[in-house]
Amino acid sequence: MKARIITSVILLPLIIFLLWYGKLPLIIVLCGATIIGLHEFFNAVKLENQGLRGMAFLLVVLTYGFFWMGDYTYLNLSVLIFIAFSLGVYVFKYPKITLEQLGFLAFGMIYILYLLLHIALVRETTPDGIWSVWLIFIIAFGSDSAAYFVGVNFGKHKMVPKLSPKKTIEGAVGGVLGAGILCTAFGVAMQQYGFVDTWVTLPMYFIIGIFGSVASQIGDLVGSAMKRQTQIKDFGTIIPGHGGILDRLDSILFTAPYVYIIVTMLY
Structure with missing residues (x-):
């Protein structure tokens, strides 16, 4: 309980600053949190293929990079890149890559990357x-x-x-x-x-x-x-x-x- 309280006291000012200032600091922290969250999820479901993990982390950086560029239509491009790369890896690495692994990869990206990104969308794109x-x-x-x-x-x-x-x-x-x-x-x-x-x-x-x-x-x-x-x-x-x-x-x-x-x- 003591560690929980101390951690909350430390994190609260950081959260307040990030939400107030927004912009690049918020995007960088969200990008880092997304990568860590994906790492935790992949460990939980035992997705150990380093190629798929690396591709996922690269896509996270690309997605937040596209967001920072300010043209939000580029976000659709990150989805297309993910689909193309994941299916390409599946074809050329068959049978080392399974449909189950691709399923975990796709779910993790939707569940963590594309849902968490909405914090930045609310902060930076809405009135x-x-x-x-x-x-x-x-x-x-x-x-x-x-x-x-x-x-x-x-x-x-x-x-x-x-x-x-x-x-x-x-x-x-x-x-x-x-x-x-x-x-x-x-x-x-x-x-x-x-x-x-x-x-x-x-x-x-x-x-x-x-x-x-x-x-x-x-x-x-x-x-x-x-x-x-x-x-x-x-x-x-x-x-x-x-x-x-x-x-x-x-x-x-x-x-x-x-x-x-x-x-x-x-x-």
């Missing part, structure tokens, strides 16, 4: 992105904290015991309400101080938080399911007290695309 990007973390961390508090103190009915024995229905409801309340408070601050246009009413902020919490909790359960199936406790140990990158980002991976879609639709 008032400097403020909207906070919704991702308010929803994910707020939902997780509220669910934990309610679950520990009031939880009685197990939600998905086969995946996560400690999660309860009461905790899940608490997470939903907690995220809704925190998003509403965020909306009050945004409108009170004129940081953003009143493009979202306060009830809408509450609804955004509620559905965002559902996305966040599904992401958390997906991470739990993968750890159960691969029979690991944590994806890694790079973050003291928290485990690996994926152990911290599983809920954010689902929340980031959700916020991007909502913000894009409402503007």
Whole structure:
């Protein structure tokens, strides 16, 4: 617990700076986090082929590089490059490369690279992105904290015991309400101080938080399911007290695309 608290205290200022400043520092950190997350995932599913791993890491750098260039149509090019290279490797390395390995490779790229990229998309491409990007973390961390508090103190009915024995229905409801309340408070601050246009009413902020919490909790359960199936406790140990990158980002991976879609639709 002590290591967890110390790590959180150290990381919080870094997260605040990255979200506030955005631009190249945010892109570099997201690129690094994506590569580490893919490394953890490939270890979990035992994808040991170094050629496929290297190709995946190179594609991550290319994708964030295309994003930094500012022409977002290039992001489609990264997908085409990935498909062409992966199928080419499959053909020329057959039968050393299997369809199962390609499946793990493709899933990892979609699940980690293309979902995590939405943090940068919200921050850099949406109106008032400097403020909207906070919704991702308010929803994910707020939902997780509220669910934990309610679950520990009031939880009685197990939600998905086969995946996560400690999660309860009461905790899940608490997470939903907690995220809704925190998003509403965020909306009050945004409108009170004129940081953003009143493009979202306060009830809408509450609804955004509620559905965002559902996305966040599904992401958390997906991470739990993968750890159960691969029979690991944590994806890694790079973050003291928290485990690996994926152990911290599983809920954010689902929340980031959700916020991007909502913000894009409402503007």
